[in-house]
Amino acid sequence: MKNFIIYVKQLEKKPLIFSETLEKDIVEREKGLPYLTEDISMTGKAELVGKNLLVRCSIKTAYNTTCARCLDTAEKEFLTDDFLVNIEITNQDIIDLTGYIREDIILGLPAVSLCKKNCKGLCPSCGMNLNKGSCDCSGCGEENDRWSKLDDFDIR
Numbered sequence: 001m002k003n004f005i006i007y008v009k010q011l012e013k014k015p016l017i018f019s020e021t022l023e024k025d026i027v028e029r030e031k032g033l034p035y036l037t038e039d040i041s042m043t044g045k046a047e048l049v050g051k052n053l054l055v056r057c058s059i060k061t062a063y064n065t066t067c068a069r070c071l072d073t074a075e076k077e078f079l080t081d082d083f084l085v086n087i088e089i090t091n092q093d094i095i096d097l098t099g100y101i102r103e104d105i106i107l108g109l110p111a112v113s114l115c116k117k118n119c120k121g122l123c124p125s126c127g128m129n130l131n132k133g134s135c136d137c138s139g140c141g142e143e144n145d146r147w148s149k150l151d152d153f154d155i156r
C-alpha cells in the first residue's frame with residue numbers, strides 16, 4: 001500500500017495488532033544516497049491511550065548503498081525494533097502514519113556504509129578492489145593496516 005492509515009474509531013474498542021507492507025517508493029530515491037530495494041514491512045500495535053494514539057512497531061526493509069571504501073554496491077538489511085509514535089488526537093478520524101515511517105527510515109539510513117565490516121577497499125596506487133584479490137604494486141600493505149584500525153569502529 002501507499003499510505004499507512006489508522007482509523008481512530010476502530011481503536012476505541014480494542015488495540016489494533018497489525019502486519020502491513022508499505023511500498024518502498026514512499027522513500028524517494030535520491031542520487032548519491034542509499035535507496036530502498038524492498039517494500040517496508042511493519043509489525044506492531046496501535047492503541048488509544050487517553051487522548052493519544054500510540055503506535056509501536058518494527059520496521060524492516062533493505063537498502064542498496066555504495067561502499068565507502070571499495071565503491072562496490074551492497075544490499076543491506078534495515079531493521080528497527082522500536083519505532084514509536086505518540087500522537088495527540090484532537091478531532092481527527094484518521095491518522096496517516098506514512099510520513100512518520102518515512103522519516104524514521106531516512107534518519108536511520110547510514111550516511112556512510114561499508115559492503116562488509118572488514119572491507120579491504122581499493123589499492124591507492126592501482127585502484128584494484130582488494131576484496132577480490134591482491135595486486136602486485138607496492139601501495140597495498142600499508143593501506144590495509146590503516147583500514148584495519150577503522151574496523152574497531154562499528155560502521156554499518
Ligand SMILES: [Zn+2]
Pocket residue numbers: 067068069070071072114115116119120121
Ligand atoms: Zn567495500
Ligand SMILES: [Zn+2]
Pocket residue numbers: 123124125126127128135136137138139140
Ligand atoms: Zn595496487
